[in-house]
Amino acid sequence: xxxxxxxxxxxxxGMARTIYNDHKRFLETYLTSYPGFFFTGDGAYRTRxxxxxxxxxxxxxxxxxxxxxxxxxxxxxxxxxxxVAESAVIGYPHEIKGEGxxxxxxxxxxxxxxxxxxxxxxxxxxxxxxxxxxxISQKIAKYAAPEYVQVTHR
Numbered sequence: 715x716x717x718x719x720x721x722x723x724x725x726x727x728g729m730a731r732t733i734y735n736d737h738k739r740f741l742e743t744y745l746t747s748y749p750g751f752f753f754t755g756d757g758a759y760r761t762r763x764x765x766x767x768x769x770x771x772x773x774x775x776x777x778x779x780x781x782x783x784x785x786x787x788x789x790x791x792x793x794x795x796x797x798v799a800e801s802a803v804i805g806y807p808h809e810i811k812g813e814g815x816x817x818x819x820x821x822x823x824x825x826x827x828x829x830x831x832x833x834x835x836x837x838x839x840x841x842x843x844x845x846x847x848x849x850i851s852q853k854i855a856k857y858a859a860p861e862y863v864q865v866t867h868r
Contacts, residue, residue: 776805
């Protein structure tokens, strides 16, 4: 098993070839990081059997309590819960802390987790929220535990 950046070695129909009025940015973003490959911006996990799972955007970072945290990192932990089929994590502004004093360009956030449950999981919103907070606290850190967990249908 291996994980890392998802890169593509060949062109495909419909692939982007530039960014309007900023070709240099296109080259730097997608072609410079991994010479000879197109960098999609996503992370991926490959099993021994050769199956791939996209793990999320590698550049999607939120600042929680002064710590830079990738949303894909939190999603990976959430997805290991027995009742979770898939998840998405976003950062939302923290009402009390406001803008970060040390990094004013990167506002402080809290994690908001959306989850889709497996059929017949039997979990209530309260039980799932408590278990996910504990799981994230153990696997990442207490500061990363989400303030909100929302169960969605899709």
